[in-house]
Amino acid sequence: MTDKKLKATGGNAGRNRSHNRRVVLNFVRAHEPAGRAEIARSCGLSIQAVSNITEVLEEDGLLLAVGPKTGVRGKPATQYTINPEGAFAIGVEVRPDALICAVLNLTGECIYSERQAFSNAVPDNAIPAIKETVNRAIKNSNRKRSQLLGAGIVMPGPFGVSGLSALGGANLPEWGGIDIQAVFEQTLECPVIIENDATAAAIAERVTGAATTVDTFCFVYFGTGLGLGVIADGHAQRGAFGNFGEIGHIITQTGGIQCACGNRGCLETYASRMSVKTYLEQSGIDLPDGSALAQLLTDENPVLMEWIETAARHLSQAISILENIFDPETIILGGAMPDAVMDALIATLDLPMGSLANREDRTLARVLRGTSGRFTAAIGGAAMIIHKNTTPSLALFS
Amino acid sequence: MTDKKLKATGGNAGRNRSHNRRVVLNFVRAHEPAGRAEIARSCGLSIQAVSNITEVLEEDGLLLAVGPKTGVRGKPATQYTINPEGAFAIGVEVRPDALICAVLNLTGECIYSERQAFSNAVPDNAIPAIKETVNRAIKNSNRKRSQLLGAGIVMPGPFGVSGLSALGGANLPEWGGIDIQAVFEQTLECPVIIENDATAAAIAERVTGAATTVDTFCFVYFGTGLGLGVIADGHAQRGAFGNFGEIGHIITQTGGIQCACGNRGCLETYASRMSVKTYLEQSGIDLPDGSALAQLLTDENPVLMEWIETAARHLSQAISILENIFDPETIILGGAMPDAVMDALIATLDLPMGSLANREDRTLARVLRGTSGRFTAAIGGAAMIIHKNTTPSLALFS
DNA sequence: GTTATTTACTCAAGTAACTTGATTTAAGTA
DNA sequence: TACTTAAATCAAGTTACTTGAGTAAATAAC
Incomplete structure (x- = not known):
């Protein structure tokens, strides 16, 4: 949904660093618990590099060192898992008739959800309501705002189509012509992703469902x-x-x-x-x-x-x-x-x-x-944020 | 068709370098002629970095410095275009009844093509015939083997499906169970990509057709x-x-x-x-x-x-x-x-x-x-190689 | 029970590629 | 002619990864 055209960007040390952090997180997510040497082999990095990366990720609370791996020859590996409590994300589904909100921890567990009826989801009503909802969700789920990775806003598509309102009753035509992402990033003071319900739900499945x-x-x-x-x-x-x-x-x-x-x-x-x-x-x-x-x-x-x-x-x-x-x-x-x-x-x-x-x-x-x-789409919204933070945007270097 | 599972790979200085070369090539490909400052702004790199990269690419013969841009204020920019003669790629379409070959230069122009009837495209016959065809194509198009970027082999899919032969008469069932890419890389002594005709043709359109x-x-x-x-x-x-x-x-x-x-x-x-x-x-x-x-x-x-x-x-x-x-x-x-x-x-x-x-x-x-x-698919095969060498495998960093 | 082997990991130095800031160059403009 | 603008270069600085030597802790062999 982000209208900004994605452009191929050159890499430098800093971007490489954040890319590698995501590569490591993505590997651990799918293979936990994982030792550093194992991560290094799979991600095409040196053990030393992985060591530095995991150290930082552990400090940041995103990774958790768990008991050493025994039963095999050699020095037991320090194994890592994703730290569920290390961070969290919020998802909000905006529907013509309701506002649904879900909070996920870093492993994708839903730690809070709510649904409120909402009669008139035009921007002027919905944006402040969403801000309130997000603040309430942070409070009710006992999280620190500093650990909020971002918010995923889920809205029914399609967007920007001629004769849009003819394409199904679930749309929110009043939201046309607004840079929704920018507005929400400003209002919610955190990174925001806008997506349609189906894609959000698919990402949820990837983060925490049948498709991890x-x-x-x-x-x-x-x-x-x-x-x-x-x-x-x-x-x-x-x-x-x-x-x-x-x-x-x-x-x-x-x-x-x-x-x-x-x-x-x-x-x-x-x-x-x-x-x-x-x-x-x-x-x-x-x-x-x-x-x-x-x-x-x-x-x-x-x-x-x-x-x-x-x-x-x-x-x-x-x-x-x-x-x-x-x-x-x-x-x-x-x-x-x-x-x-x-x-x-x-x-x-x-x-x-x-x-x-x-x-x-x-x-x-x-x-x-x-x-x-009925919380699937909202969960998906939060999952998008988790996904973004644990998925490298490049597939491979080849 | 490449069965090897693509895995997210960590970056380091060397991989970053080759990534950035592709980012620059891809930008020039789509925006030529382009000056270095312009490239730097668009690719998120410093002018100095782009300067170094274009210098290497020019030495390698992939970029060509063309006349400076005039008419605007400031020092005129040295502009670059893709050097058509800097490298070339070969595409081969393998069909049950024919072998079709095309050679493209770096800008995607077809500089040679041929079609030969071929009665029995089983591996034992086809592999040596393709080797010969490739050698002949290099010779007839007056190219140096050292400038060959690789060969794209196009075969009708689908591959690896139960009851495959039931899915249409155009298949080549005898090629099942072979690591086709590895065999060809060994035989042709160059990088090889295997792909089906439709995808190859799509890539051709991207490299040199209506979709650049x-x-x-x-x-x-x-x-x-x-x-x-x-x-x-x-x-x-x-x-x-x-x-x-x-x-x-x-x-x-x-x-x-x-x-x-x-x-x-x-x-x-x-x-x-x-x-x-x-x-x-x-x-x-x-x-x-x-x-x-x-x-x-x-x-x-x-x-x-x-x-x-x-x-x-x-x-x-x-x-x-x-x-x-x-x-x-x-x-x-x-x-x-x-x-x-x-x-x-x-x-x-x-x-x-x-x-x-x-x-x-x-x-x-x-x-x-x-x-x-009738050369579309073979041209697509060659285009895949050009595409691979001018397309960064990561979409973006953030 | 001692020694050998295997594997994970750490330390310190080295390296490659990008960035930064000051400077130079060359055009258009007043 | 002097000013402005923008591209490009030079040289030093930074960052994150790699390399190679060395250490630690387990299993396996004798």
Whole structure:
């Protein structure tokens, strides 16, 4: 979402230093506990360099030295893990009707969350409310502001598109034309990342979910609509204008259900939170919240079962497209849908066997369930900050 | 295709140096002619550093000092351009029936190309033939081997998939289980990159085609089948197993034409070189080569016009999916299809207006025609080598 | 139980590449 | 002609990594 064009930047000693710190943190994150010699071998650095780096990271409270590794020959290695208490990040999801906030510690555990109804999310209302929320979250989670790595603000996309408001009801059109990141960095007095819900949720999965060691995967996010986040080689894909992953409006049925975007047969008219609500309402079933939906599943409600079948058929098409295009290690489904319903959906999928994804050496299932629940996007916002601080922006030097 | 897992690597002075050389080359490539102060500002380096780097690059023959910039106040800047004669790269496309070779100079100009029929492209036959071809290409293009940056070998994917041969007739199943890159590096005695045709063609577009200054775009490649290459932020997407972009087998018509992959209604049964050939044959029209196809278009042959209409309808679906998923600056169509036919296809596309891609601030057309012709993939192979040597592998430091 | 081997780690010196600040050069402008 | 602006150079300084010698602490072998 950051509109600033990323430019290739030259390196110098200082930037190299911070890059190497992230390389080390990223390695420890995925391989903890890890000894210094091991880190050095894997990261292509000298032991001495790693020694200096870990010393600083330990002083900064980001790494924790744990008991030495025994059972192997040679001097026992001092092993390091990420220090959960070393730092924290805040995520805020801004929705037209609510403000959701989550606080994660450095290992990605959610240590605080809250949801408040919010009637009119225009900038003038929302910005001060978010500032308050963030301050309350810091206080309620018993953290020091000095340890705050930053805030991730999650907003429904797409941004900067002509006729934007035609593209789905979940948008916040009043936020157009504002440098949102700059405004929040000034207001919140900390680094800020702005992102859409699906990408944020994907990053959450990478930081603390089913994909901590998966470098390349797709995340299909059930929000009001349907979004896609992709992590490729550990890096989130953003597209040229920050609107990567608008998967909800790919057409899976020519001449199908009328979508708010103007086209017919869009995927999200069949598979999304909004879709299941509408489908049930048409049979006179009201759906106040997630637990009601889970109950309908327990009851094997025939209308819901019908919806699952239809949704799974359309989702299968989309997932097959994703497998063919992205060649991912796995595809993860998550978001604002009860776990049981998500599991039922996944079980009902019908994926073609004659596919790229049907590899012999596959170690992960083709489709997994990820983090679900209504805090997913806010958690993702915080996860983006953790991710940024533990992920080198270069893939390799080669 | 390179199976070696890319790993985040720490930086040191030496790696920083080579990174910075690529940063500078990449900047000059896209902004030539460029002065040193200008480079320094854009790349986040000191003028002194850039001065040292350009000095070395000029000695190595990669940069060329051109006349000073006048008309502005201050001391005139010594400007640099890429030196076309400073180095060269070779690309080889391996097909079941032919070996195609192209040589590019450093600015991406094709300075030599050849095509030879080849009946049985199994490794034991093809490897020595490719070695010969490469040597001949160096000789015939009057280059010194010491200036060879490397060779890009282009092969039709997908690789390493169960039941691979079921996925289309263009594959080379005998190459499974071989470390192709290592074999070629040993045989050809130079750096080697292995890639599929679509990605190679996309990189060609970035190095020397319609996308030299476009950082994020999709390239739809018409080969025997249909492939997709994506450049995101200047980096080619490869997927977890090197099989990114198998767009030919996404299904655009449920219950449609039977595809060799076992499914029905795959995109490439409607839009590909093979598809047009089959379609015309069914009406008794034989298609020996590309110029015959171009002639049919000139004649406004009704069968071909029908095919174009159908193909464009299916392509429109796919392009709409790509726009929604990747949010690219533009989508480029290229490959083994006559320019005129490609232009007719593009003119016939029917893209939804209510789309992410329909931005007000759009500067590039939503769909462009790229490099076409039967040497496209081989040129792409060589372009990959140029690209690698002029593209920093890190996007940015912060 | 002693010695050998293996591996991790530390210390101190060395090095490569970038940065900084003062200075020079060469154009446009008043 | 003198002033302003901007690029480029020179020389010294800085930073973070590497190198090589040496130490420490475990397992393995005799």
